[in-house]
Amino acid sequence: MNHPPTDNPTTTPAPHQPRTAVTDTPALRADCSTCFGLCCVALPFAASADFAITKKAGQPCRHLRTDFRCGIHTHLREQGFRGCTVFDCFGAGQQVSQITFGGQDWHDDQAAARQMITVFPIMRQLHELLWYVTSALALPAAGPVHEELDAARERIAALTAGSADTVAGLDTLALREEINPLLSHASELARATVTGRRPNHRGADLIGARLTGADLRGANLRGAMLIAADLRGADLRLADLTGADLRDADLTGADLTEAIFLTQAQLTSARADATTRLPTTLTRPAHWLPAGPAQPKARNRSAPR
Ligand code: SF4
Helix, strand or coil: CCCCCCCCCCCCCCCCCCCCCCCHHHHHHHHHHHCCCCCHHHCCCCCCCCCCEEEEECCCCCCCCCCCCCCCHHHCCCCCCCHHHCCCCCHHHHHHHHCCCCCCCCCCCHHHHHHHHHHHHHHHHHHHHHHHHHHHCCCCCCCCCCHHHHHHHHHHHHCCCCCCHHHCCHHHHHHHHHHHHHHHHHHHHHCCCCCCCCCCCCCCCCCCECCCEEEEEEECCCCEEECEEECCCEEEECEECCCCCCCCCCCCEEEECEEEECCCHHHHHEEEEECCCCCCCCCCCCCECCCCCCCCCEEEEEEEE
């Protein structure tokens, strides 16, 4: 939900414009200027720390304007819509708006509106999967599986070009289960280039863990719960962060330069400052602080709580 500016529509670009990661694949980067605000209609919210209101799927958000811009874009966090600053459609919004529906505005046709609302979350899953496969192809050490990754990328890209009915009927769960082992293999190949002990915290409960300065190079952190973890100064190069929950984790001074499968949404959900080192494909979230005091250097230990 990274709409262009709306409080002042004449001002561009937006503060939280495209946050998607792989910079050389614009189709996988949200372009709200060519989307009909689909995320603000299709997705349900429950009132929480991330959303100030409850909204059903298919119900336009009360802040969505008729020109598909967000009426509170520059104040989302202050107004309790932190979740909107974190959400990333991986370019699915413009794909559905402009390709699947050929630029047809959902205001004009209720039947098309219902279909768009059905198709958008499925297209988002396809684009997210494409993003992961594209990211895996960027790992030089994953060379032995590049051919398979290329084939997977072509196959998923072909699915994204299908008709609305075809996309609506896809079993994305089965597709993910088929592609995930390939992504895991690519990750293993990349992480194997790290010498020494590579911690395995796959799916671990590390909520609030003190990992200050931890050496997590090449670690498996897939699906790890790192909510509010203290990762200041941690070395996360070549750590696999697929699906890791980094909400409110403190990444101040951490090194994420070669982190594997780290998305912009994960980064935006965390806290940090200007000292945090990022992959070149990700952008520093606008709400991060300027540089603070120096952080501890990474040390040779893995992740006790
Ligand atoms: S507040 Fe509403 S209109 Fe604005 S980005 Fe979030 S869902 Fe969209």
